[in-house]
Amino acid sequence: MDASRNLLHDPNISGIVPPMNRYVPTYQLYGEEIEREGRFWLHCETIPERSRLHDWEIRPHRHDAFFQMLHISDGTGDVLVGDAYRGFGADTVIFIPPGVVHGFRFSRDIGGLVVTVLRERLDLPAGASPHLAAFAAEPRIVADAEARARLAVDSLHRIAAEIAGHGIGRMMLAEALVTAALIDLARACGARADPAPDPQSRDQQRLERLASLINAHFRQHRPAAFYAERIGISPAHLNRIARARTGRSLQDLIAARLLDEARRSLVFTFLPAQAIAHDLGFSDPAYFSRFFSRHTGESPSAYRARERARLRL
CATH class of the missing domain: 2.60.120.280 (Regulatory protein AraC)
Incomplete structure (x- = not known):
């Protein structure tokens, strides 16, 4: 086969x-x-x-x-x-x-x-x-x-x-x-190795580098310029690559990583929301709550209660 x-x-x-x-x-x-x-x-x-x-x-x-x-x-x-x-x-x-x-x-x-x-x-x-x-x-x-x-x-x-x-x-x-x-x-399934460097594959390599940098620094809430400088291109160019390759802006990718970690902590730890906010780099727990609610449509406490009940944790 x-x-x-x-x-x-x-x-x-x-x-x-x-x-x-x-x-x-x-x-x-x-x-x-x-x-x-x-x-x-x-x-x-x-x-x-x-x-x-x-x-x-x-x-x-x-x-x-x-x-x-x-x-x-x-x-x-x-x-x-x-x-x-x-x-x-x-x-x-x-x-x-x-x-x-x-x-x-x-x-x-x-x-x-x-x-x-x-x-x-x-x-x-x-x-x-x-x-x-x-x-x-x-x-x-x-x-x-x-x-x-x-x-x-x-x-x-x-x-x-x-x-x-x-x-x-x-x-x-x-x-x-x-x-x-x-x-x-x-x-x-026989997928071939990616092609030798050309303008398009350079963008792929930049996106791989961006993914690694976001995983390492998302808690620090770094601006776009921080990631662009380490990749060696302008913030506008990096944002264009992110949108072209993923359909999402650089800020959307960073926010998604923060939300992923917030969801995990809310469901799988007993830390209070204030401690989770601090761990994720939010100096103001109220701002963390607004950030979470804006992206998910519910408060951290409501999300935690519903998901833990669903998973029977």
Whole structure:
């Protein structure tokens, strides 16, 4: 099986289904309607957890705001992408991009896990590499994952372990593992190395550098000029690159990183909001509360109460 093949145009696919004129639902997780307020950025569960509730069939649906990576460890099944089902066996990894209609039919002995990730986590990696962006634009099936995508499989299972555990920095590590799984899966699908430096690839390298700098300095609330100086271009030029590659401004990327860390601290620590504000570099807790409310539509305390109740923490 050619793992880099586009499933929508594969002439070897069997089980063609008629065009779907009926409504195709959009979910966060299958069977769960979209919430207007608050969204997880990362979710992991075993495949049987949800599929057994639906008689081992996940009917056609889409996730506009998320992408998914599945590892099939045991059993068999069929995956629907576009207008055709394609069979798969044990030791398979499946990648579903945001917005793609898909469904599954699983055998009753199915085993494995599914990792669901907010689509914004594709922005910086895909913006920094055209080949990674090309990989992430299409659904993928990687058979014989033990040999071809072992590192990606390891990362997916480490994500599950980190989410289930209570280790220090677990969500930061999970974030890094999501990126590692994406890159290793793209390599397993035959994604080529990025081209030698030219004006376009220089911008990709600058975006990679920007991502590293934001991760290192977001708590310090540095101005655009700080990042531009270290990358060696003007703030206006850096902002143009960010918008062209990710669809978001430099300030939007920094704010998103602050919000990610704020959400994690509110849900997974018992620190008061004032202490979280201080840790994130806000000298005024009231300003932190306004910042959080402006971007999420709810106060830090309301977000914490709702998410902890939902996760039963």
